[in-house]
Amino acid sequence: xxxxxxxxxxxxxxxxxxxxxxxxxxxxxxxxxxxxxxxxxxxxxxxxxxxxxxxxxxxxxxxxxxxxxxxxxxxxxxxxxxxxxxxxxxxxxxxxxxxxxxxxxxxxxxxxxxxxxxxxxxxxxxxxxxxxxxxxxxxxxxxxxxxxxxxxxxxxxxxxxxxxxxxxxxxxxxxxxxxxxxxxxxxxxxxxxxxxxxxxxxxxxxxxxxxxxxxxxxxxxxxxxxxxxxxxxxxxxxxxxxxxxxxxxxxxxxxxxxxxxxxxxxxxxxxxxxxxxxxxxxxxxxxxxxxxxxxxxxxxxxxxxxxxxxxxxxxxxxxxxxxxxxxxxxxxxxxxxxxxxxxxxxxxxxxxxxxxxxxxxxxxxxxxxxxxxxxxxxxxxxxxxxxxxxxxxxxxxxxxxxxxxxxxxxxxxxxxxxxxxxxxxxxxxxxxxxxxxxxxxxxxxxxxxxxx
Numbered sequence: 001x002x003x004x005x006x007x008x009x010x011x012x013x014x015x016x017x018x019x020x021x022x023x024x025x026x027x028x029x030x031x032x033x034x035x036x037x038x039x040x041x042x043x044x045x046x047x048x049x050x051x052x053x054x055x056x057x058x059x060x061x062x063x064x065x066x067x068x069x070x071x072x073x074x075x076x077x078x079x080x081x082x083x084x085x086x087x088x089x090x091x092x093x094x095x096x097x098x099x100x101x102x103x104x105x106x107x108x109x110x111x112x113x114x115x116x117x118x119x120x121x122x123x124x125x126x127x128x129x130x131x132x133x134x135x136x137x138x139x140x141x142x143x144x145x146x147x148x149x150x151x152x153x154x155x156x157x158x159x160x161x162x163x164x165x166x167x168x169x170x171x172x173x174x175x176x177x178x179x180x181x182x183x184x185x186x187x188x189x190x191x192x193x194x195x196x197x198x199x200x201x202x203x204x205x206x207x208x209x210x211x212x213x214x215x216x217x218x219x220x221x222x223x224x225x226x227x228x229x230x231x232x233x234x235x236x237x238x239x240x241x242x243x244x245x246x247x248x249x250x251x252x253x254x255x256x257x258x259x260x261x262x263x264x265x266x267x268x269x270x271x272x273x274x275x276x277x278x279x280x281x282x283x284x285x286x287x288x289x290x291x292x293x294x295x296x297x298x299x300x301x302x303x304x305x306x307x308x309x310x311x312x313x314x315x316x317x318x319x320x321x322x323x324x325x326x327x328x329x330x331x332x333x334x335x336x337x338x339x340x341x342x343x344x345x346x347x348x349x350x351x352x353x354x355x356x357x358x359x360x361x362x363x364x365x366x367x368x369x370x371x372x373x374x375x376x377x378x379x380x381x382x383x384x385x386x387x388x389x390x391x392x393x394x395x396x397x398x399x400x401x402x403x404x405x406x407x408x409x410x411x412x413x414x415x416x417x418x419x420x421x422x423x424x425x426x427x428x429x430x431x432x433x434x435x436x437x438x439x440x441x442x443x444x445x446x447x448x449x450x451x452x
Contacts, residue, residue: 004129018120025037032062077171102430173409186386190397197320197352219302245328367409
């Protein structure tokens with residue numbers, strides 16, 4: 001690995017060039033040209049490192065790229081995505097989101113952490129491996145999609161259609177990042193997601209607010225409905241919401257005892273002086289990893305111009321609701337329960353529009369690919385890993401983990417708690433990017449030699 005490390009640093013300008021190129025491409029969901037440009041960029045880089053590339057197409061969706069390289073009896077599927085989150089609000093960015101800026105060893109750009117940093121580092125790692133060691137000791141299948149940030153609506157069908165090409169002994173999934181003190185983080189699953197819009201319409205048009213004394217307000221009606229969904233301590237009140245939740249085992253709870261979580265640093269990052277219910281320790285971690293959520297992501301209605309006044313009774317209101325789910329909750333079932341919950345309480349006039357629907361996934365933490373990723377992370381980072389049972393966010397892992405039955409691990413990556421993914425001024429440290437290149441080669445070596 002010394003030779004790997006030396007070559008990475010000798011080539012650091014080349015790979016930072018790749019990184020900056022990738023982050024300069026506006027691969028937003030609404031920008032078809034940007035998605036096409038990014039897909040072409042990824043394809044060209046895969047070809048340049050010796051991979052054969054096939055485009056897996058689906059009507060109305062950006063192309064999914066499948067790059068294959070290496071040989072041998074073992075195979076690994078590497079999942080990444082090339083699309084990025086929207087950049088709004090632009091006025092909160094300190095620099096243009098698609099004009100990457102490097103300052104004091106930090107790169108600022110949309111996609112720097114989610115997910116172009118890990119994507120580029122893995123491409124670089126494959127090139128470095130071949131130059132130092134020669135042919136790859138296993139078959140690597142590089143799967144890169146372009147609609148992850150929109151719920152990966154086509155991925156399940158594409159995986160099902162091409163399952164014989166995608167089957168593997170293990171899957172490396174995006175990157176779990178590192179924690180506050182640079183410990184490598186790993187997870188073995190993702191929470192699911194049911195994302196809906198609740199819409200309440202009640203008037204022919206916006207009215208003068210003088211009529212609020214006699215005219216029912218759609219906004220108050222929806223607020224009253226929202227108030228039935230959750231208690232102040234975070235307990236979701238939707239009837240039957242917890243029916244299928246799988247409780248953590250004694251072994252799960254024991255593993256949480258060893259999980260390093262800096263509560264003070266995390267409260268500081270979040271800007272709060274306490275967690276819900278004043279939770280801490282094992283109780284806090286149990287909620288974080290093993291409990292579902294019901295979150296109001298946004299409410300839109302009426303007159304909202306800051307610093308100005310306008311007395312209006314709005315004709316309609318819309319609230320965005322996201323519910324993070326845990327095994328064995330089903331997003332379709334959860335939304336059906338939400339519908340029944342509202343109907344039962346006199347809110348049957350509130351419309352539910354379904355958007356992202358993702359199943360939760362939990363993969364074993366002792367699979368060969370998991371063990372290889374953990375061992376390699378501790379070798380490269382020189383620190384014990386922070387291995388959590390699942391990512392508290394969501395991704396389309398169900399399409400691969402359940403459809404193909406492939407064990408998964410989200411290994412250490414470029415993201416840190418302060419990386420501002422999905423927010424203005426997204427960033428990553430250059431040193432972390434270079435380390436993930438080295439880590440890529442380390443887990444390849446570890447998995448090639450581990451007992452299956």
